[in-house]
Amino acid sequence: MNALYSLLFVFLLVLIPLFGVDAAHLRSIFGVCIPMTAFIIFLVGFIYKVITWARSAVPFRIPTTGGQFKSFDPVLFPQNKLDCPQTGAQTFFRMVLEVFAFRSLFRNTAVSLHENNGPVVAYKSSKWLWLFAITFHYSFFIVALRHLRLFLEPIPFFVHGLEFVDGILQIGAPTMYLTDAGLVLGVLLLLGRRLINPRINYISYASDFFPLFLILAVALSGIYMRYYAKVDIMAIKELTMGLVTFHYHVPDAITAPFFVHVFLVSVLMAYFPFSKLMHMPGVFLSPTRNMPNDTRAKHHVNPWNDPKIMAHAYADYEKEFGVPMAEAGLPLDNPENGVPHDEADA
């Protein structure tokens, strides 16, 4: 049901620009106003969200570890530096692998229950999610970077490089990009996972399906525009360069598929700061990943402690409450603390 609603909503989103441009002739609304507004919402919303996160309370070290802590015998039990990082540098490398290689997903395991003279629980490595995710994210990233050819003049060298590598198979003209296929395939796999796997389907909300359908629609509209509908790219570059140089202009040669694509991207940008897609900055702020596991080596002072409240060591505590503790029969480190003061004085 959640999936169906999301799909219907994306269909609706496709219809809006079709009517808006073809029937209502709102070309500059859909070509300039909506994308620019969406970009501003994206930027301001993104910054706002990250700042609120930065201002929230930071927990005590809570890294999730998956390896050996530095031990008394480093030869017999060597420290696992990536899964149990204890210094800033080790944590940094852990984060680099997390952000660039999705290492947590790579270490994903699947649990299964078997019957063998009684129930047996088995764990096995399960790399599918990692594979889907990495295909999807890198394809999306490269596709986004390639779009810079429309927003920069002169076009920087790395955009040419990406274009070349991405079209290396030289299939057809315009050449097919590998990332186009990778992006669609990646979204379909991530979507299929949510639809087919009953356990994941059960925990999927509309807010999980909607971004996937939206990104799928963005990708398909872009592919349709480039390989099938064929839009006038030079006219589009005039529009997009108009956006970045603030000389807004919508050439007449631009046709409806472009407006559909841009509208869907605008929706994605405006939706981004309020959605689960904020895991993009969020991954950097994951406290279970970005903290060194050094609680046994360093004294941590709770940052929001009131400085006026002084530390109260156990020795002092026992001095203060030794008498009632002794009366209650609690063991005392120093038995003298249990002797009532007036008796001790006497």
Next chain:
Amino acid sequence: MKMHYGFPIIAGLLIFVVAITAPFAVGKAVTKQYKQPEPKKVVGEKECIESVEFMRTEHMQLLNEWRDWALRDGKRIYTNHAGKQFTISLQNTCMKCHTNKAEFCDKCHNDAGVSPYCWDCHVQPEGLK
């Protein structure tokens, strides 16, 4: 409440914001105002193989089809919508009218960020780059 890891977070945020708004800065400072390139006009001919709109958006597809027709189907004559016939050839048909590659094809392609690999094999006329 104050920020606990303010410096790295603000620094990271700043890098992101600068990167994503860089096209605006480059556009304002370097490009200033962008106009579509104007490919060199053809002298002596009025019409392309198909309509200008069609050529602007679909010439790569047309060339791809030409290549297949000529080399796979052995069909070397193309009849356009008006019924006029052309020999199917990149070098001898397109480039006969559009004699200057650098002033015509490359004008658009530079701005669109594409560099068709056709000229690895096909001989380009004047305007060699």
